[in-house]
Amino acid sequence: MNRIARLRERLEEPLLVTNLVNVRYLCGFDSSNAALLVEQDRVRLFTDFRYIDAARAVEDVDLVQTKRAIIGELAETLKGRIGFETALPFEQYRTLASGGLDVVPRSGLVEALRAVKDESELALLRRACAITDLTYERLLDVRFIGRRERDVAWDLARLFHEEGAESFAFEFIVGSGPTGSRPHARAGDRKIGTGELVVIDAGCTVGGYSSDYTRTFSTGPLGEREREAYEVVALAQDAALGGIRAGLSGVDADRLARAIVDESEFEGLMGHGLGHGLGLEVHEAPKLSTESTDVLEAGNVVTVEPGVYIAGEFGIRIEDDVVVKEDGIENLSGFRKDLVEVG
Amino acid sequence: MNRIARLRERLEEPLLVTNLVNVRYLCGFDSSNAALLVEQDRVRLFTDFRYIDAARAVEDVDLVQTKRAIIGELAETLKGRIGFETALPFEQYRTLASGGLDVVPRSGLVEALRAVKDESELALLRRACAITDLTYERLLDVRFIGRRERDVAWDLARLFHEEGAESFAFEFIVGSGPTGSRPHARAGDRKIGTGELVVIDAGCTVGGYSSDYTRTFSTGPLGEREREAYEVVALAQDAALGGIRAGLSGVDADRLARAIVDESEFEGLMGHGLGHGLGLEVHEAPKLSTESTDVLEAGNVVTVEPGVYIAGEFGIRIEDDVVVKEDGIENLSGFRKDLVEVG
Numbered sequence: 001m002n003r004i005a006r007l008r009e010r011l012e013e014p015l016l017v018t019n020l021v022n023v024r025y026l027c028g029f030d031s032s033n034a035a036l037l038v039e040q041d042r043v044r045l046f047t048d049f050r051y052i053d054a055a056r057a058v059e060d061v062d063l064v065q066t067k068r069a070i071i072g073e074l075a076e077t078l079k080g081r082i083g084f085e086t087a088l089p090f091e092q093y094r095t096l097a098s099g100g101l102d103v104v105p106r107s108g109l110v111e112a113l114r115a116v117k118d119e120s121e122l123a124l125l126r127r128a129c130a131i132t133d134l135t136y137e138r139l140l141d142v143r144f145i146g147r148r149e150r151d152v153a154w155d156l157a158r159l160f161h162e163e164g165a166e167s168f169a170f171e172f173i174v175g176s177g178p179t180g181s182r183p184h185a186r187a188g189d190r191k192i193g194t195g196e197l198v199v200i201d202a203g204c205t206v207g208g209y210s211s212d213y214t215r216t217f218s219t220g221p222l223g224e225r226e227r228e229a230y231e232v233v234a235l236a237q238d239a240a241l242g243g244i245r246a247g248l249s250g251v252d253a254d255r256l257a258r259a260i261v262d263e264s265e266f267e268g269l270m271g272h273g274l275g276h277g278l279g280l281e282v283h284e285a286p287k288l289s290t291e292s293t294d295v296l297e298a299g300n301v302v303t304v305e306p307g308v309y310i311a312g313e314f315g316i317r318i319e320d321d322v323v324v325k326e327d328g329i330e331n332l333s334g335f336r337k338d339l340v341e342v343g
Numbered sequence: 344m345n346r347i348a349r350l351r352e353r354l355e356e357p358l359l360v361t362n363l364v365n366v367r368y369l370c371g372f373d374s375s376n377a378a379l380l381v382e383q384d385r386v387r388l389f390t391d392f393r394y395i396d397a398a399r400a401v402e403d404v405d406l407v408q409t410k411r412a413i414i415g416e417l418a419e420t421l422k423g424r425i426g427f428e429t430a431l432p433f434e435q436y437r438t439l440a441s442g443g444l445d446v447v448p449r450s451g452l453v454e455a456l457r458a459v460k461d462e463s464e465l466a467l468l469r470r471a472c473a474i475t476d477l478t479y480e481r482l483l484d485v486r487f488i489g490r491r492e493r494d495v496a497w498d499l500a501r502l503f504h505e506e507g508a509e510s511f512a513f514e515f516i517v518g519s520g521p522t523g524s525r526p527h528a529r530a531g532d533r534k535i536g537t538g539e540l541v542v543i544d545a546g547c548t549v550g551g552y553s554s555d556y557t558r559t560f561s562t563g564p565l566g567e568r569e570r571e572a573y574e575v576v577a578l579a580q581d582a583a584l585g586g587i588r589a590g591l592s593g594v595d596a597d598r599l600a601r602a603i604v605d606e607s608e609f610e611g612l613m614g615h616g617l618g619h620g621l622g623l624e625v626h627e628a629p630k631l632s633t634e635s636t637d638v639l640e641a642g643n644v645v646t647v648e649p650g651v652y653i654a655g656e657f658g659i660r661i662e663d664d665v666v667v668k669e670d671g672i673e674n675l676s677g678f679r680k681d682l683v684e685v686g
Contacts, residue, residue: 032527049614050526053654068616068634086434090448093433105433154504161497167514183393184375271392273411291411311396 003113004060007038010109014039015083016074018092021280022085022110024208029058035070036061037082046070075099085110108285115277115285116299121209122323125278125301128165128211129321129332131204135159136215136335139200144192144342145219149174153187156202165204169212169282173201180216180315183272183307195220197230197314198342203282210282212303213333214319217342226316229266229308230339233316236260236306237337240274244304246326250292257306258290266308275303278321300324301332346456347403350381353452357382358426359417361435364623365428365453367551372401378413379404380425389413418442428453451628458620458628459642464552465666468621468644471508471554472664472675474547478502479558479678482543487535487685488562492517496530499545508547512555512625516544523559523658526615526650538563540573540657541685546625553625555646556676557662560685569659572609572651573682576659579603579649580680583617587647589669593635600649601633609651618646621664643667644675 003026007015017023017036024030026038027045031054034047045061052065066073071092076099083106084096097103117125135156142155153172160168174187180199192198196219203211216230236257243256254274261270273289278301286294288302296302305319320333346369350358360366360379367373369381370388374397377390388404395408409416414435419442426449427439440446460468478499485498496515503511517530523542535541539562546554559573579600586599597617604613616632619625621644629637631645639645648662663676 053525054528068632084433086437087432089430090427090433090436091429091450093436094429094448105437107434150509157500166493171510182396185397289411 004038004043006113007110008040013081013083013104015106015109017085017110019085019087025110025114025280027058027061029055071095111285114279116297117279117301124207124209126332128204128206128209131163131165132211132213133334134163140340140342144198145194146191148189148191149176149187160204167205169203169205169210173199175199175315177314178312181309181311181313183309192219195222197226197316199315199317208280210278211321212278212282214305214317216316217340219342226314229316232261232264232266233306233308233318234337237304237318240304241329244324245328246296246298246324248296250286250288250294251290253288253296254290261308269308269310270306271309275305277302296324298324298326347381347386349456350453351383356424356426356447358449358452360428360453362428362430368453368457368623370401370404372398414438454628457622459640460622460644467550467552469675471547471549471552474506474508475554475556476677477506483683483685487541488537489534491532491534492519492530503547510548512546512548512553516542518542518658520657521655524652524654524656526652535562538565540569540659542658542660551623553621554664555621555625557648557660559659559661560683562685569657572659575604575607575609576649576651576661577680580647580661583647584672587667588671589639589641589667591639593629593631593637594633596631596639597633604651612651612653613649614652618648620645639667641667641669
C-alpha cells in the first residue's frame with residue numbers, strides 16, 4: 001500500500017501537509033515551498049513558479065501553481081474543514097484560520113508513517129552507512145595532530161565525496177580535547193594536540209536519507225580516566241545494542257545504556273539521550289531518551305549513541321545506526337569501535 | 344547601542360525569543376536548542392546540557408539549564424505576560440499557552456533589527472563576498488563540458504574551501520541547459536553539453552554571514568534567443584542596481600528590473616522576485632518582490648537577481664549582493680557579468 005493510502009486510513013478530515021519533508025515523503029517532491037492537501041478522493045500539490053516545472057513530474061496529484069505565500073492563497077480559496085500539521089508556524093496558522101476554513105490541529109500523522117521504513121528507504125540508509133564506513137576507514141590515514149579541527153572536518157567532507165556521498169547530513173563535529181566535552185561543538189580553529197580524545201560526528205546523504213556516526217579517536221597515550229571512560233561508553237553501547245528490540249519504550253532503551261554509565265564513576269555524565277530516529281531528517285521519530293514517549297517498532301531506524309562528557313576536559317561518544325527488528329537489531333554501522341589511535 | 348538595548352525600545356512586554364538565528368543575533372549564542380527571555384531589567388538564556396558549557400561564555404545573561412523540551416519547562420515555570428515570536432510552531436505555541444503565562448504574538452521585532460546591518464556585520468559580508476569573487480574567478484578554469492552538474496558543484500565547494508570559506512551558504516545550484524530553467528534546481532546527474540547556458544548559484548559563510556551569487560556561463564556558441572535573453576537580464580540588473588536606494592519600496596525595486604524583462608520578448612518570464620535580504624540567513628528581510636510589504640533602509644544588504652526562465656529550454660540569472668545606502672548602493676560582488684564561455 002502506498003504512503004498516501006496509509007495516511008488516508010489515519011485521517012478524520014482532509015490534511016494539509018506543510019512540512020516540506022513530509023511533502024517529499026508522500027509524493028517525492030522536494031522543494032523549499034510547497035503544500036499537499038490530501039483528501040480521500042484526490043491529492044492537490046501547491047507550489048510556486050520556481051518549482052512548477054519540476055512538479056509536473058509528480059504522479060497522481062493535481063498540480064496547482066500559487067504565489068509564494070501559499071498559505072495566504074489557500075486561506076482565500078479553500079473552504080470546509082481541514083487538518084493542519086502542528087509544526088506550522090503560529091503566524092501561518094493564524095493566516096490559514098483567517099479565511100473560510102475550519103482548521104483542526106493534527107500532530108505527527110505523517111511522522112508516524114515515516115518512523116517505520118520500507119525496503120526502498122532501508123536500501124538508501126544501508127548505502128549511506130556503507131559510504132560512511134568507507135569514509136571513516138580512510139579517515140584513519142588522515143593527519144590529526146597539529147592541524148585545526150576544521151581542517152580534519154574538510155578532509156572528512158572530501159572523503160565522503162570521493163566515496164560517493166550525494167551530500168552531507170549535517171555540519172560535522174570534530175571535537176578535540178576539551179572541545180569534545182561539548183556534545184554539539186562544531187569543528188573550530190583549535191589545533192589538535194597529542195594524547196587527546198577527538199570526537200568525530202559525521203554523516204552523509206544518499207537519495208535524501210542520512211547516516212549519522214560518531215567515533216572517538218585518540219591521538220596518542222591517554223590518561224587512565226579517559227581510557228576508563230571510553231570503556232564505560234563502549235559497554236553502555238553494547239548493552240543498548242544487545243537490548244533494543246520492537247516493543248521496548250524509548251525510555252527503557254535509553255536506560256539500557258544510562259544504567260551502565262550511572263553505575264560507573266561517570267554517574268550523571270551521559271548528558272543527552274541515547275538516540276533518535278534517522279531518515280529524511282537526521283532527527284526524527286522515535287526518540288530514545290529519558291523524555292521520550294515513544295515505543296519502538298520494527299522498521300524504525302535509530303541512532304545508538306551513549307556518551308560521557310567532562311566539562312573542560314574531554315568527551316566520548318560512540319554512535320551506530322541500527323534498524324529495529326522484532327527480536328533485536330540490524331546494525332548498519334560496520335566501522336570498528338575499539339579505541340583507535342590516529343596520528 | 345547594543346542589540347538587546349535596541350530590542351528593548353520596541354517591546355511592550357518581555358519577549359521570548361525562540362528563533363535560534365535571533366538568539367544568535369542578540370547574544371552571540373549559536374545552538375540547535377535555546378531560547379532567550381528579554382525583559383527590561385534582565386535577559387535569561389535557556390538551553391540544555393549539550394550546550395550549557397558553551398553557553399557559559401555568553402555575557403550579560405542569566406544562564407538557565409533546562410531539559411530538551413524548553414518550551415514545556417518554561418510553560419510550567421514562568422508567570423505573567425510575555426510576547427512570543429510568531430515563527431513559533433503552533434504545537435509549541437499551544438504548549439507555551441497551556442500554563443500560567445499570558446502570551447501575546449509578536450512578529451518581526453528582531454528580524455527588523457537584523458535587516459539593518461552594523462559595521463561588524465558588513466565586514467563579515469564583505470569578506471564572504473570577497474571569497475566568492477575569488478572562487479568564481481577560479482571556477483572559470485574548471486572543466487564543465489562532459490561532466491555532471493554535481494561534479495562542478497563539488498569543484499565549487501573545494502574552491503570555496505581553499506579560498507577560506509568557513510562553510511557553504513546553501514546547497515549549490517548548477518543548472519545546465521533545460522535544468523537551468525528551474526530557478527531552484529539542484530546540481531544533478533545531468534552531463535553538461537556544449538553550447539549550453541549553465542546557471543551557477545552559490546555562496547559561502549564567514550562568521551555566520553552568507554554571500555549569495557549567481558552567474559550564468561555559456562559552454563560554447565549559443566542560439567540568438569539565449570544571447571538576447573542574457574542581454575535582457577543584464578540590462579534588468581543594471582536598471583535595478585542603478586535605481587535601488589533607501590526609501591524605495593520592495594515592490595518598486597522589483598519593478599525596476601521586471602519592467603525591462605516585461606518590455607522585452609521575454610515578458611512574464613522573470614518568475615521570481617528581484618531579491619531578498621542577506622545576513623545570518625540566506626533569505627531574510629527585506630523582500631524585493633511583487634508581494635513585498637517592505638521599504639528599503641540604509642544598511643539593508645540584499646540580493647539583486649533578475650532572471651529569465653524558459654521551461655524545458657534554458658534559464659538565466661545574474662545575482663549580486665549589495666548594501667543599500669541613502670543615495671544608492673555599494674555592490675559587494677566584484678566578479679564579471681559579461682557572458683563568459685567556459686570549457
